[in-house]
Amino acid sequence: MADVIVLGAGMIGVSTALALQARGRDVLLIDRKAPGRETSYGNGGLIHGEAAEPHPMPRDLSALWNIALRRDNNIHWTFDALPSQARALFDYWWHSQPARHMELSKTYHAITARSPADHRGLIEAAGASDIIRDKGYRNGFGSKDGFDRGRAAAQAVADRWGLKLRVLSGDELAAAEPALTRRYAGAIEWQDAISCTDPGALVQAYADLFARRGGTVEKSEISAIAPIGKGWRVHGSAGAHEAADLVLAAGPWTPRLIAPLGYRLRMVRKRGYHLHFKGGTSLDMIFADADRTGVLIPTRLGTRLLTGAQVVREGAAPNPVQLAKVEAQTREFIDLGRRVEAQPWHGDRPCMPDMLPVVGALSKHRGLWLNTGHGHQGFTLGPTTAELLADDMLTGQTAHPVLRPARLGL
Ligand SMILES: Cc1cc2nc3c(=O)[nH]c(=O)nc-3n(C[C@H](O)[C@H](O)[C@H](O)COP(=O)(O)OP(=O)(O)OC[C@H]3O[C@@H](n4cnc5c(N)ncnc54)[C@H](O)[C@@H]3O)c2cc1C
Incomplete structure (x- = not known):
């Protein structure tokens, strides 16, 4: 029996497993897929040391009006998202007031500023320097x-x-x-940013490092988590496991896992899409045209073209309307070449209404921990919030108590 089960092998879960292992805990890391195949796969690969201020919701009326009328291709929404997203969006709007946003940014700056250094140690140990560029x-x-x-x-x-x-x-x-x-x-x-030419491969490299250091990675779809005497049992497609501590790092699926235990974690689900292109000209550095939408990322898989955000309900069918516009706009300033995939990739950024990740113990149950809600910068923040959570789990102390779930009443 492991000491700790970490559920979710995206950037957050894999980093958490490594940080706990480094502190001497015996960790079992579980995911239904191979490590780094969901949200942590399809992102921009930026390790945002410069992201001092999290993305606020626009507050001026003309911007909101343009979003409401779907004139802003950076932000799309659908009617069926509104019942499940309305409350989280209202809270997001509230936390985006300039004074509140500035207050939140103090914590955000403290954690993003250290993130490139927190990654570098793992990149070196994992032997993954070949997919890292010292470029913002x-x-x-x-x-x-x-x-x-x-x-x-x-x-x-x-x-x-x-x-x-x-x-x-x-x-x-x-x-x-x-x-x-x-x-x-x-x-x-x-x-201050650095970047990765294959984000999913970096997560896999960190998972391989965890395994080389004696950790166990299991492929299993977890259907239920339940408290037992002095710990936790998880039930999955590959069987059941028990441990004293359970860390939930399941990205946008985390709310669903804790709902049966009586916790309501409200996330704004900001979906993004990407496609790769090959055979055109390529860029030296990640680039966005400020007069258009979309971001261009030179990766090992081709030029990755990313969209902005689409507010969706959980499990909504893909609706890549923004991507078609982004592709047409991008062809106005670069020869993209041909599409690599027939269908775009999509993933939901797990955004908290107050724009801060949720890192710490849940209040009503002993030994149940969250490391989630990293929104636009989870690829950046994995190793950093992993260190914060591991410190909290082992010493009861954290440099940023404001990140604990208690701030949300959880
Ligand atoms: C388009 C886009 C661009 C982005 N660009 C950047 C960027 O440039 N830089 C940056 O820092 N961030 C970026 N992000 C955000 C970043 O990708 C996410 O914040 C981050 O990947 C979240 O990591 P995670 O480990 O929490 O979630 P995930 O990577 O989704 O991992 C969660 C894991 O949990 C597993 N899981 C869930 N439920 C179960 C279950 N029941 N049983 C078993 N396994 C389960 C899933 O299979 C998954 O592997 C971007 C996001 C998007 C969508």
């Missing part, structure tokens, strides 16, 4: 006005949190990225 990303601006506004806004954020920003003229951008066919007024480059 760029935003390009087509007009001088847009560039002036974008640069001023970015500089304000950089000054507030001490971030490294490089400003490129249109000529400098053209020299750095000859693949861009549009003439830009300029670009900004965030230099």
